[in-house]
Amino acid sequence: MWPFPAGVTPWPAGVLAALTAVCAALAFRAELARDRPARTARPAGRIGWPVVAGLVGTAAYGSVPALLAALHNSAVPPGYVVTMPDLEPGGLLPAALLTAGLLATALLTSAPAPRRWVLPVVAAVTGELLEATYWLTHSAAVSGRTPLNVLVGGVSVPVIAALAGAALLWPATGRPARLAGADAPRSARWALLLPAVVVMTGDLFGLDLWQSPPPGIGIGPSVAGHLVGLVLLAAVVAGLARWPRAAADLAALGLVGIGAYDVAQSGFGQYVVVHKIGSPQGSAPSLPKGLAHHASVLGGIQGAVVLALGLWLLTLTVLPDARRLLGREPDPALTRRVRELTETRADAVSSAAAELRRIERDLHDGAQGRLVAIGMNLRVAEEMIHSSPHEAAALVVEARVASSAALEELRGLIRGMHPPMLADRGLGEAVRALALDLPLPCETEIDLPERLAAPLESACYFAVAEVVTNAVRHASAHGLQIRMAQAGGLLRIEVVDDGVGGADPAQGTGLAGVERRLAAFDGILAVSSPSGGPTIVVMEVPCG
Amino acid sequence: MRVVVAEDLFLLREGLVRLLKARGFEIAAATDSAPGLLDALLEFRPDLAIVDIRLPPTHTDDGLRAALAARERIPGLPILLLSQYVEQIYAQELLADQAGGVGYLLKDRVFSDDQFVDVIRTVAAGGTVMDPEVVTKLLGRRSRGEHERLSRLTERERQVLELMAEGRSNSAIANRLFISEKAVSKHSTSIFTKLDLTPSDDDNRRVLAVLAHLMSVPREGRTRPRESP
Numbered sequence: 079m080w081p082f083p084a085g086v087t088p089w090p091a092g093v094l095a096a097l098t099a100v101c102a103a104l105a106f107r108a109e110l111a112r113d114r115p116a117r118t119a120r121p122a123g124r125i126g127w128p129v130v131a132g133l134v135g136t137a138a139y140g141s142v143p144a145l146l147a148a149l150h151n152s153a154v155p156p157g158y159v160v161t162m163p164d165l166e167p168g169g170l171l172p173a174a175l176l177t178a179g180l181l182a183t184a185l186l187t188s189a190p191a192p193r194r195w196v197l198p199v200v201a202a203v204t205g206e207l208l209e210a211t212y213w214l215t216h217s218a219a220v221s222g223r224t225p226l227n228v229l230v231g232g233v234s235v236p237v238i239a240a241l242a243g244a245a246l247l248w249p250a251t252g253r254p255a256r257l258a259g260a261d262a263p264r265s266a267r268w269a270l271l272l273p274a275v276v277v278m279t280g281d282l283f284g285l286d287l288w289q290s291p292p293p294g295i296g297i298g299p300s301v302a303g304h305l306v307g308l309v310l311l312a313a314v315v316a317g318l319a320r321w322p323r324a325a326a327d328l329a330a331l332g333l334v335g336i337g338a339y340d341v342a343q344s345g346f347g348q349y350v351v352v353h354k355i356g357s358p359q360g361s362a363p364s365l366p367k368g369l370a371h372h373a374s375v376l377g378g379i380q381g382a383v384v385l386a387l388g389l390w391l392l393t394l395t396v397l398p399d400a401r402r403l404l405g406r407e408p409d410p411a412l413t414r415r416v417r418e419l420t421e422t423r424a425d426a427v428s429s430a431a432a433e434l435r436r437i438e439r440d441l442h443d444g445a446q447g448r449l450v451a452i453g454m455n456l457r458v459a460e461e462m463i464h465s466s467p468h469e470a471a472a473l474v475v476e477a478r479v480a481s482s483a484a485l486e487e488l489r490g491l492i493r494g495m496h497p498p499m500l501a502d503r504g505l506g507e508a509v510r511a512l513a514l515d516l517p518l519p520c521e522t523e524i525d526l527p528e529r530l531a532a533p534l535e536s537a538c539y540f541a542v543a544e545v546v547t548n549a550v551r552h553a554s555a556h557g558l559q560i561r562m563a564q565a566g567g568l569l570r571i572e573v574v575d576d577g578v579g580g581a582d583p584a585q586g587t588g589l590a591g592v593e594r595r596l597a598a599f600d601g602i603l604a605v606s607s608p609s610g611g612p613t614i615v616v617m618e619v620p621c622g
Numbered sequence: 623m624r625v626v627v628a629e630d631l632f633l634l635r636e637g638l639v640r641l642l643k644a645r646g647f648e649i650a651a652a653t654d655s656a657p658g659l660l661d662a663l664l665e666f667r668p669d670l671a672i673v674d675i676r677l678p679p680t681h682t683d684d685g686l687r688a689a690l691a692a693r694e695r696i697p698g699l700p701i702l703l704l705s706q707y708v709e710q711i712y713a714q715e716l717l718a719d720q721a722g723g724v725g726y727l728l729k730d731r732v733f734s735d736d737q738f739v740d741v742i743r744t745v746a747a748g749g750t751v752m753d754p755e756v757v758t759k760l761l762g763r764r765s766r767g768e769h770e771r772l773s774r775l776t777e778r779e780r781q782v783l784e785l786m787a788e789g790r791s792n793s794a795i796a797n798r799l800f801i802s803e804k805a806v807s808k809h810s811t812s813i814f815t816k817l818d819l820t821p822s823d824d825d826n827r828r829v830l831a832v833l834a835h836l837m838s839v840p841r842e843g844r845t846r847p848r849e850s851p
Contacts, residue, residue, distance in 0.1 A: 482730050489707055498707050502675075502682040507711060514710045515759060 330396060333388030340381020344374045426598040440491050448484035452477045500539050504529040508539050513560060518550060520558040530621050534599055541592045545573045545615045548588050553577025553613055571617040579611035623746060624650040624668040628659035628685055630677050645739050656684035663692035670746040675705040686712060700745045704729050708755045714837055722826045725751035744789060750829045751789030760836040774816050782809040787832050
């Protein structure tokens with residue numbers, strides 16, 4: 079029953095549908111898993127001209143019988159329909175998309191992410207235009223093609239163009255890159271294949287969204303099908319942006335499915351079939367013998383190429399994850415985590431050691447030296463106390479002054495090690511006290527419902543102190559803002575100054591030190607400091 | 623005069639007790655923890671409490687909390703805080719009730735016992751004394767508007783303001799700066815005019831006004847009060 083073409087052999091369709099569903103579920107599960115491993119860099123490098131050329135050739139070759147069959151359609155009397163999976167006129171669209179996606183992958187590897195989206199979008203529009211042109215030129219000759227079908231085909235062009243525009247704007251905000259992590263561009267390239275796969279899969283299950291209904295059914299289902307198609311495309315665009323990796327997995331699986339189906343159909347010799355629909359009038363159309371044979375062979379070849387490509391992509395997308403899930407391969411995420419932890423631990427240990435050395439030196443040069451001097455003064459005063467009491471008194475006064483100085487130094491040192499306010503009242507109040515002691519007006523907005531772990535408090539305090547000190551010393555700022563809030567297991571600290579800007583973590587050790595300090599707690603630091611200001615430093619540390 | 627001393631370091635506590643006794647003060651109790659302090663204050667109702675901010679059991683600001691709690695029960699109970707460090711936030715909390723009879727000093731100040739004894743008497747009499755370091759911090763900070771207002775003061779007026787904020791009387795300021803008491807009161811009138819404060823003859827009212835002014839200046843530095851969890 080329409081829209082399912084009766085010619086589809088049921089069992090491969092069922093198997094493929096099940097396979098696709100299972101794989102899609104697996105792919106999305108893997109995509110949603112936390113800290114999903116990055117894929118290796120191999121695929122992007124290997125895909126090249128041979129593959130592209132092969133696909134362009136296949137697509138073009140496959141299009142010829144498609145056109146032949148479509149032309150032949152004009153001779154089919156009402157009540158009969160000739161179907162050919164994915165070599166129908168609709169097949170031009172997936173072919174164009176596939177080609178464009180692969181071209182984009184091969185040619186634009188170094189282009190920034192938003193630009194890389196241009197090609198597939200252009201391809202989508204081109205495919206639509208091809209489709210519309212086809213209908214326009216053949217509408218009179220092809221049975222069942224009404225002007226309304228043509229209109230629908232034509233209207234879809236601006237709609238798709240609008241979708242394309244949205245797709246172009248969205249990645250420019252950087253969201254997709256952020257969501258998919260550092261490997262987003264690479265994944266996104268694979269995801270470019272998805273539109274082709276979706277349309278081809280649609281063809282596979284008879285949901286050729288641009289297919290006209292058999293005579294007597296009316297155009298309603300066709301319009302509905304078209305709308306479904308637009309929704310599917312919108313979903314694809316969203317999927318590309320949000321789950322590039324899952325999209326890549328699906329692309330691979332889809333290609334395997336379509337290829338396998340094509341091969342199977344051609345093996346059964348059922349590539350081109352004539353069906354009766356409703357009450358046929360006249361005799362069944364006889365297909366030119368050459369056409370059926372030719373189409374079957376070509377369909378088989380195309381299917382084999384697509385299958386090969388799909389299998390190859392499968393080894394790059396789904397299989398590595400599967401191997402990891404089965405524990406055959408060390409998880410790259412864990413490997414990377416171990417490396418990170420090794421590095422940050424070494425950093426933490428060495429900075430703690432450096433800190434201890436600094437404290438030792440300060441104590442040795444400062445308070446300790448003064449205490450020795452005090453002791454000596456008192457010893458001398460003790461001896462002189464009877465012989466020359468005045469001089470002894472002067473020495474005692476000197477000792478007292480020195481003890482004050484030693485205390486002052488110790489206070490400074492302690493403040494540098496662990497500010498008393500931090501110990502007494504925690505991070506929020508300590509930062510507030512820090513702000514109060516600044517020579518600049520400093521606005522604080524602190525929302526910390528509870529105290530954090532002591533090491534974390536200390537790291538955050540000194541990170542803020544360092545950033546604030548930078549602002550006071552180097553930014554010629556007139557005012558500062560410190561905002562701290564805890565939400566969703568993340569402590570977010572923002573320090574904003576209205577100074578001259580130009581702060582660069584890569585230069586100077588201050589901000590780099592803060593970054594290292596936070597890294598020990600899996601925290602990150604981001605700096606925006608355009609020349610002329612303002613400087614915004616954001617720190618985020620997992621807590622709790 | 624009866625004094626309660628709260629200090630967890632044995633040597634320092636004994637030193638304080640000895641010093642105070644030598645100066646003719648009566649020690650009502652000497653305790654080493656915050657709960658002990660609260661009990662002693664409520665039981666003996668001394669003329670003055672000398673309190674280390676950091677006390678057991680948590681070794682954070684227990685001393686301050688206990689003292690403030692006692693002051694809530696016994697309004698105006700004179701409290702002199704001693705600490706190894708000074709924090710503006712603690713000074714603010716101590717001065718919050720505007721009732722006077724409070725002091726906040728670095729422990730080193732105990733070294734000059736004449737001054738220390740002066741401070742004790744001032745606080746016990748309901749006066750207010752702030753460590754010079756607190757005052758320096760207060761004067762060194764702040765909003766552009768306030769900075770401007772303070773910069774209208776002459777150097778001499780600024781010195782007078784500093785000493786005033788530390789809680790010194792006119793005669794003490796006069797002695798310190800080697801000027802006449804009359805000159806001091808002239809400066810203080812001028813300071814009050816320049817800072818838009820209502821002048822007062824009462825030493826303590828005057829100190830409180832100056833401190834409140836320095837602390838309550840509408841700065842860009844207010845913290846949004848945290849909602850109670």
